[in-house]
Amino acid sequence: MSNSSAQTQMTNIKEYSDRYSNLGPVQALLETVRKLRSPEGCPWDKEQTHQSLKKYLIEEAYEVLEAIDKDSTKDLAEELGDLLFQICIHSEIESEKGTFDFFDVANALNEKMISRHPHVFGETVLESSGQVVEQWEKIKAHEKPERATSPFSGIPKELPSLLRALKVLKKADKLGMSVQTKQPDLKTEISFSNEEELGQLLLGIVNFAKAQKLDPEEALRQAVNKIQQACETKVNQN
Numbered sequence: 001m002s003n004s005s006a007q008t009q010m011t012n013i014k015e016y017s018d019r020y021s022n023l024g025p026v027q028a029l030l031e032t033v034r035k036l037r038s039p040e041g042c043p044w045d046k047e048q049t050h051q052s053l054k055k056y057l058i059e060e061a062y063e064v065l066e067a068i069d070k071d072s073t074k075d076l077a078e079e080l081g082d083l084l085f086q087i088c089i090h091s092e093i094e095s096e097k098g099t100f101d102f103f104d105v106a107n108a109l110n111e112k113m114i115s116r117h118p119h120v121f122g123e124t125v126l127e128s129s130g131q132v133v134e135q136w137e138k139i140k141a142h143e144k145p146e147r148a149t150s151p152f153s154g155i156p157k158e159l160p161s162l163l164r165a166l167k168v169l170k171k172a173d174k175l176g177m178s179v180q181t182k183q184p185d186l187k188t189e190i191s192f193s194n195e196e197e198l199g200q201l202l203l204g205i206v207n208f209a210k211a212q213k214l215d216p217e218e219a220l221r222q223a224v225n226k227i228q229q230a231c232e233t234k235v236n237q238n
Contacts, residue, residue, distance in 0.1 A: 030102055033088045037096065050090060057086045115139065151175055151235055152228050161220035162202075168224050172231050179227055 023031060036045035060083040067075035088102055095101035116139050118124040119132065126132055140154070155167045172179045209216040 029084070029088060030092070033085070033092045034095075037089070037092050045089070048089065048093070050093060053086065053090065057083075057090075060086055115143070150232050152232065161217050161224060165220055165224045168228050168231075172227070175231065175235065177231050177234060179231070 033045075036042045039046075060079065064076065064079045064083055067079045087105065091100070091102040091105050114121045116136050117132075118139075119126040119135070124135070126135060152168060152171055155164060155171065157164070159167070169179060206216045209219065
């Protein structure tokens with residue numbers, strides 16, 4: 001690229017930046033996303049769909065977690081921005097269809113937060129975080145009765161299997177159901193008192209699965225599916 005071409009390009013970029021800066025940061029970002037998706041926009045951004053963007057949404061969420069673990073405010077601000085871009089582009093895809101836009105998402109979220117916190121915005125009095133969680137679940141069940149078909153409907157099946165397993169087992173405990181799991185048959189006594197020691201045990205199980213050419217994520221997913229189905233059957237029988 002010649003110096004004159006580079007200069008022209010920088011001038012055009014500055015013009016767009018200056019134009020959008022007058023809109024405020026949120027509206028400017030939305031205009032940038034809209035431009036990327038426009039006919040004269042970016043080939044990559046134009047061809048994206050909700051399905052094609054799923055992996056990037058997950059990756060950006062995990063990069064936010066990494067920034068938190070690093071205790072880096074600079075990285076956290078950047079990664080939160082990348083995650084926000086995912087929300088913006090998903091909203092823009094729907095805006096192009098005329099279904100909803102970013103502001104619909106923001107308004108719905110704000111209304112939800114207000115309705116789920118009557119102890120802050122209303123007259124309800126709660127004294128502990130446990131009461132807050134219990135109230136949240138009751139309000140959520142009232143707002144979304146269609147999900148009441150299963151006590152596990154609020155647990156996404158797309159969660160990582162370890163996290164989903166923990167949530168399903170906790171829900172089973174709340175339902176008063178005893179879940180029987182096969183204990184690992186190890187020659188040495190299992191004894192650990194912190195997450196690092198537990199992590200070593202889990203890592204050993206993953207390593208064992210690798211040696212057996214088994215997928216530990218899929219194996220746990222199938223096991224959790226069976227537990228959830230068994231619990232749902234018991235609930236439906238009562």
